[in-house]
Amino acid sequence: MKILHISDVHSVINPKLNSYLDGNKIDLIIVSGDVTNFGPSEFALDFLNELREKNINVIAIPGNCDIPEAVSAIEDSDAIYAHNKIIKFRDLIIYGFGGSNPTPFDTPLEFDEDTLYKQINSLINRDSVDISDSFADESLSQLTKNCTKILLTHAPPHGGEADLIPGGAHVGSTAIEKIINEKDFDLNLCGHIHEAVSISKIANTIVSNPGNLESNHGVLIEVNKDEILNIEIVDL
Numbered sequence: 001m002k003i004l005h006i007s008d009v010h011s012v013i014n015p016k017l018n019s020y021l022d023g024n025k026i027d028l029i030i031v032s033g034d035v036t037n038f039g040p041s042e043f044a045l046d047f048l049n050e051l052r053e054k055n056i057n058v059i060a061i062p063g064n065c066d067i068p069e070a071v072s073a074i075e076d077s078d079a080i081y082a083h084n085k086i087i088k089f090r091d092l093i094i095y096g097f098g099g100s101n102p103t104p105f106d107t108p109l110e111f112d113e114d115t116l117y118k119q120i121n122s123l124i125n126r127d128s129v130d131i132s133d134s135f136a137d138e139s140l141s142q143l144t145k146n147c148t149k150i151l152l153t154h155a156p157p158h159g160g161e162a163d164l165i166p167g168g169a170h171v172g173s174t175a176i177e178k179i180i181n182e183k184d185f186d187l188n189l190c191g192h193i194h195e196a197v198s199i200s201k202i203a204n205t206i207v208s209n210p211g212n213l214e215s216n217h218g219v220l221i222e223v224n225k226d227e228i229l230n231i232e233i234v235d236l
Helices: 015-023 041-052 070-078 113-124 138-146 174-182
Strands: 002-006 030-033 056-060 084-088 090-095 146-154 188-190 196-202 205-209 217-224 225-235
Touching: 002 015, 015 056, 041 056, 041 070, 041 090, 056 090, 090 113, 090 138, 113 174, 138 174, 146 174, 174 196, 196 225, 205 217, 205 225
Parallel strands: 002 030, 030 056, 090 146, 146 188, 188 205
Antiparallel strands: 002 217, 084 090, 196 205, 217 225
8 A cells, every 4th residue: 555645735735746646656645734824724625625536545634733623624524534533544553643742833733742642642542443444343452463553643753853943953742752652653654844854763663754745745655564665755
């Protein structure tokens, strides 16, 4: 299965994304937040629905810059809304949580680190999926043995390449870093820090940040059951 990971659309249409999707076989697009730039909510609905019209599955979470109306639009779109949900999709088990740790800008969807940790930890400790593409009889623990486990967040973990700003500071979430060090994820798909386009690793987890979509980057991931066959930054 081929996955295109994008993030931080910020209400900007990038024609290169459409060209890339028209020229490459993609099974799933994962959008890790900031679909809009403080609205408009209609953009979120239109953007996600137009991706879905290409007969490509789409999974999305909101980011810190998505106002409540935009969050509702993401949820109402034809994409699978993954915020605070466990999604089983083919060979993937996705634990989704949007928004970010606190920023200097007091944006609409921020959580303090303690709340982030408690909310994500509570999500991980659930014993069943919220949305499944199949009628699976196995327990969640059984399902994860045969699937790639993804932590889908908007904020990156603190301390790696995915949260590094040009001044050299790390501005990612300490809560997400702690979760990654405590739990066993194959991938953390994040965004938020536009300049930190990277594929890196924290503990045993590969961390993917494609940066903002307007800069013409995505991350292409190929998986087969619980094996990551390839992961690379691609130019759109």
